[in-house]
Amino acid sequence: MSHHIIKAENIHFSYPDGTKAINGISFEIHHGESVGIIGPNGAGKSTLILQLNGFLLPTSGSFNIGGTPVTQKTKTEIRRHVGLVFQNPDDQLFMPTVFDDVAFGPLNLGLSPEAVEIKVEESLRIVGCLELKSRPSHHLSLGQKRAVSIATILAMEPDILVMDEPSSFLDNHSRREIINLLRKFHHTKIIVSHDLDLIMDVCERCIILNDGRVQADGTTKDMLLNKTLLEKNKLELPLSLQNK
Amino acid sequence: MSFNQSEFFDLGYLDYLSYKDTFIHRLDPRAKFIVTLVFIFMVISFPKHEISGLIPFLIFPVILVALADIPIKIILKKLIVVSPFALMVGIFNPMLDRKILISLFGIGISGGWISYLSIIIKFILTISSALILIATTSFPGICMAMENLGMPNIFILQLMFIYRYIFILGEEVVRTNNARELRSFGKKGYEILTAGNILGSLLLRTIDRSERIYQAMCARGFNGKINLFKKSRFLLKDFLYIILLSGFFIFLRLFPLSQFIGKMFI
Numbered sequence: 001m002s003h004h005i006i007k008a009e010n011i012h013f014s015y016p017d018g019t020k021a022i023n024g025i026s027f028e029i030h031h032g033e034s035v036g037i038i039g040p041n042g043a044g045k046s047t048l049i050l051q052l053n054g055f056l057l058p059t060s061g062s063f064n065i066g067g068t069p070v071t072q073k074t075k076t077e078i079r080r081h082v083g084l085v086f087q088n089p090d091d092q093l094f095m096p097t098v099f100d101d102v103a104f105g106p107l108n109l110g111l112s113p114e115a116v117e118i119k120v121e122e123s124l125r126i127v128g129c130l131e132l133k134s135r136p137s138h139h140l141s142l143g144q145k146r147a148v149s150i151a152t153i154l155a156m157e158p159d160i161l162v163m164d165e166p167s168s169f170l171d172n173h174s175r176r177e178i179i180n181l182l183r184k185f186h187h188t189k190i191i192v193s194h195d196l197d198l199i200m201d202v203c204e205r206c207i208i209l210n211d212g213r214v215q216a217d218g219t220t221k222d223m224l225l226n227k228t229l230l231e232k233n234k235l236e237l238p239l240s241l242q243n244k
Numbered sequence: 245m246s247f248n249q250s251e252f253f254d255l256g257y258l259d260y261l262s263y264k265d266t267f268i269h270r271l272d273p274r275a276k277f278i279v280t281l282v283f284i285f286m287v288i289s290f291p292k293h294e295i296s297g298l299i300p301f302l303i304f305p306v307i308l309v310a311l312a313d314i315p316i317k318i319i320l321k322k323l324i325v326v327s328p329f330a331l332m333v334g335i336f337n338p339m340l341d342r343k344i345l346i347s348l349f350g351i352g353i354s355g356g357w358i359s360y361l362s363i364i365i366k367f368i369l370t371i372s373s374a375l376i377l378i379a380t381t382s383f384p385g386i387c388m389a390m391e392n393l394g395m396p397n398i399f400i401l402q403l404m405f406i407y408r409y410i411f412i413l414g415e416e417v418v419r420t421n422n423a424r425e426l427r428s429f430g431k432k433g434y435e436i437l438t439a440g441n442i443l444g445s446l447l448l449r450t451i452d453r454s455e456r457i458y459q460a461m462c463a464r465g466f467n468g469k470i471n472l473f474k475k476s477r478f479l480l481k482d483f484l485y486i487i488l489l490s491g492f493f494i495f496l497r498l499f500p501l502s503q504f505i506g507k508m509f510i
Binding site for chain 2: 050053055076079080083084086088090091092093094095096097099100103104105107108109113116117136137138152153156
């Protein structure tokens with residue numbers, strides 16, 4: 001897997017109760033790209049994210065990540081390369097202390113204790129939370145929890161970072177810090193968010209989803225400046241561009 | 245409103261105490277765990293009419309509370325909370341065992357009262373030492389100690405998940421209850437029904453959450469077994485702590501110190 005191309009081909013997905021969440025999505029994301037996925041509630045964004053990691057498998061169509069199709073068999077392999085940061089850090093951080101949490105992934109990858117320790121410290125240093133190492137997760141602020149969540153994924157050394165609403169629950173300052181952090185990463189990034197300003201700052205490409213379909217796919221600048229396109233898909237201009 | 249400060253069950257406070265930094269806190273969790281076990285085992289191994297032999301054991305919780313800088317009030321408060329259990333266990337002893345064993349100032353005291361008192365002293369000793377263990381050792385530390393001492397991994401994980409999520413569940417309960425109170429205007433009547441609904445929705449939310457946690461675990465390579473990171477820093481002082489204190493407790497168990505001190509003064 002040297003070229004981490006993510007390729008979705010005509011994905012359809014319906015939940016067991018019959019709700020159609022995705023009705024034919026196709027896109028291709030190349031190595032090192034950072035792509036924002038936006039759309040109104042119920043557009044299929046979260047469903048799409050869960051499919052990238054094999055938690056849900058498409059009813060028809062196929063996902064291909066770095067040449068490997070996402071199937072029941074390959075999903076463990078896929079998860080090594082695709083790091084998924086969930087929306088709620090309390091779901092993401094399930095171990096009693098910050099250290100244990102960040103060490104969870106590397107230990108599962110079979111690293112030696114010394115290597116795990118180095119990896120944990122390195123990941124925590126990147127997100128600026130090294131001093132929280134021995135703290136229990138429930139003593140952290142939400143901003144810290146979010147940063148540590150990202151560290152838990154970084155410690156796995158994924159090639160592709162997938163994030164669900166990285167700025168939710170955060171105050172302005174913590175949000176800005178997360179944005180700065182994301183801009184530093186050179187991974188392939190897929191970010192799902194309602195925070196269009198964050199998408200503007202972090203992603204150069206943007207995909208608009210609505211009704212389980214790709215409504216538009218192009219550079220972020222073109223898309224987020226296009227008021228008619230946004231309003232057609234129940235979105236608004238990013239706050240920083242309003243009243244200008 | 246934060247659950248940690250709530251009065252619901254001071255769990256947060258004991259947890260907060262366990263992150264202090266004193267000599268006792270710095271000892272290896274395994275040392276403290278073993279010493280507490282030895283202590284409890286020695287205390288409960290006394291025969292049922294023993295009182296004088298138990299008294300010197302009080303020195304252990306007293307010294308630990310002082311050294312570890314734990315407010316004695318919190319330990320006493322918790323003792324009272326669990327006390328009904330111990331009080332009920334021995335409540336029929338005075339009626340069943342009426343044989344006079346000793347008489348004080350002309351009043352005969354039956355064996356039942358003495359064994360009842362013995363149960364209560366044992367209760368105070370064991371529960372306070374367990375509480376002090378929790379207040380001086382972080383919960384993950386205790387889990388790690390138990391895992392090192394051979395407790396099966398699956399039990400450790402259950403404990404660790406309970407510890408991680410009880411605070412979150414508690415906060416959720418507090419929030420839900422606030423929302424209920426906000427719209428119930430002091431009314432009573434449907435309370436039982438509402439409580440049922442609240443419990444039901446909490447259960448559903450917990451199941452949803454567990455699903456998401458499981459996904460988060462899988463996303464990081466979970467394959468059925470959780471590997472714990474072993475931080476081993478068992479030092480000479482930990483070793484000495486075990487040897488000295490365990491030795492002291494065994495000595496107290498075998499040698500009637502109270503009687504000896506009593507004889508010195510008579």
